[in-house]
Amino acid sequence: MPPARGDWVDPTTDDPVVTALSEGVGGPVGTRAGRHPWWTPVRVVLALTAICLSLGMWQKTNCYEDTWQDGDARYSHMCYSDLPYLYTGRGFAELSWPYSDDAQTRARYEVMEYPVGIAYWAYGAAWVTHWLNGSPDLESRYGQSVGEMSATDSVHREMRIFVAVNAIGFAVLALLAAWFLSGVNPRRPWDAAAFALSPALLLTGLVNWDLVAVVCVAGALWAWARGRPLLTGVLIGLGTAAKLYPLFLLGGVLIICLRRRRPRDLGLVTLGAAGAWVLANLPAYLSGPAEWKVFWTFNSERGADLGSVWLVVQQALERTGDPFSFAPHTINVGSWLFFGVWCVGVLLLGLASPSTPRLAQLGFLVVAGFLLVNKVYSPQYVLWLLPLAVLARPRWRDLVIWQAGEVLYFAAVWWYLGNFLAPGGGGDSGFYWVAILVRMAAELWLVAMVVRDILLPRHDPVRAAALEPQLRTIRSKAVAV
Structure with a gap:
């Protein structure tokens, strides 16, 4: 049964930041305040999500207008996206199946280096794109080089349509994720507003296909809160088929x-997750086993990359004058070793805490640990944490601190790639290192707050709000006596 209207936790009385901001519009809501008959908290959250995604699309307008062909503008205007480049670079302009083992296709295009869920989504978006563009004849494209074909006006038009199709699909996914998050705790639907108004969602939602996994994570949190373990597993499995990190929610489920x-x-x-993952991967594996394995080999052979603390250490050591580079195997062993120790720490924390931690809290801690020591930390990876963070620590102060670090890094990484931060004397940009470390520090701040909430449940806003009806009953009885 959904809570009565009066039982919703109102952010103007629950969150100190929102309470302070509400003074400009009349102060916190009173006990006798009326409720709008149509604008429920969930509908407001959905409207805010739609506005946020619309602004995110508008932020990419400069690149969209020139089809991402201006190499400087994509960095100076911070409107870069992987989508248009992969449309031509992975064969979607010719509607090539991502896992095709056809020799001619593989000679022209690299294999899609993402998990199957993203490859299926991109392939479906390519079909819609060709249909919207009048189903152009593809025979003429086969006779051109990929570079020549990619430079034609028709393909440029398709690239823009492809981005627009994905953007609309992402908006649907974000709305669904917001709906899931608002329903995890029926008394706290407003917690999802931190997702809906997230600068990270606005800035990075269109960089890649990460929202495909994000909605699965949000759905898994919702299903677990509703007491549906099999559905929880299915959504975790589908999310893992799109990105690896939803698998880490199983650690939180294990502890609980x-x-x-x-x-x-x-x-x-576990059964639902394994079954969903296998079924999702089966078509790709059966059609091209070697192509299916590319995601796994690509990531294992990858070196220190953007956003990673490994890159900071590597470039800092190179500045000493001696050429230095971490071997991919060294980074793999080091990062997994650190992550394993982190997971053991989360396990011990979850088992020793005074009360059972919530799945969002445990999931946030595990995923944060993975990102902090991973060999690549792309700007859009903040979306991995977003649905977990807004429920793990529903306090605007801490979420703003964390996302401020993410916004700083978002700007710094594009300026770094555009060489706008390059020192006059040459060499690597120290400011980019600072941005990486600030981002990590902001994330660790939020980690520390979540750990405190687990160790000292009285600081957890969700648990405090859950006890409030009981406290009101006790107070009313005391007054009656």
Whole structure:
């Protein structure tokens, strides 16, 4: 049963930042305040999400107008996106199946280096793009080089349509994710507003296909809160088929099931996740096993890349005058070792805490640990944490601190790639290193707040709000006496 209107936790009385901001419009809501008959919190959150995504599309306008052909503008205007480049670079302009083992296709195009969920989405978007562009004849394209074909006006038009089709699809995914998040705790639908108004969502939502996994994570949190372990597992499995990180939610489920002695739920979640992942990967694997493996080999052979602390250390050591480079194997072993230790710490924290932590809290901690030591930390990876963070620590102060670090890094990475931060004397940009470290520090701040909430549940806003109705009953009885 959904809570009565009066039982919603209002952010103007629950969150100190919102309380302070509300003074400009009359102050916190009173006990006798009326409720709008149509604008429920969930509908407001959905409207805010739509506005945020619209602004995100507008932010990419400069690049969209010149089809991402201006190499400087994509960095100076911070409107870069992978989508148009992969449309031509991975064969979608010719409607090539991402896992085709056709020799001619593989001679012209690299294999899609993303998990199958993203490859399927991109392939479907390419079909819609060709249909919207009048289903152009592809025979003439086969006789051109990829470079010549990519430079034609018809393909440029398709690139813009492809981005627009994806943008509309992402908007639907973001709205669905916001709906899921607003329903995880029926008494706290306003917590999802931090997702809807996120600068990270606005700036990075169109950089890549990460929202495909984000909606699965939000759905898994919703399903777990509704007591549906099998559906939780299915959504985790589908999310893992799009990005690896949703798999880490199983660690949080394990801790909760150990605490509550619910082995059946753990089994159902694991079964659902494994089954959904296998079924999602089966078409790709059967059509091209070698192409299916590219995602795994590509990531294992990758070196220190953008946003990673490994890149900072590597470039800093290179400044000493001796050529230095971490071997991919060294980074793989080091990052997984650090991540393994981090996971053990989360396990011990979850088992030793005074009360059972929430799935969003545990999931946030595990995913944050993975990102902090990963060998690549792309700007859009902030979306991985977003649905977990807004529920793990629903306090605007801490979320603003964290996302301020993300916004700084978002600007710095494009300026770095555009060589706008390059020192006059040459060499690597120290400011970019600072941006990476500030981003990590802001994330660690939020990690520390979540850890405190787990160790000291009285600081957890969700648990405090859950106790409020009981406290009101006790106070009313005391007054009656």
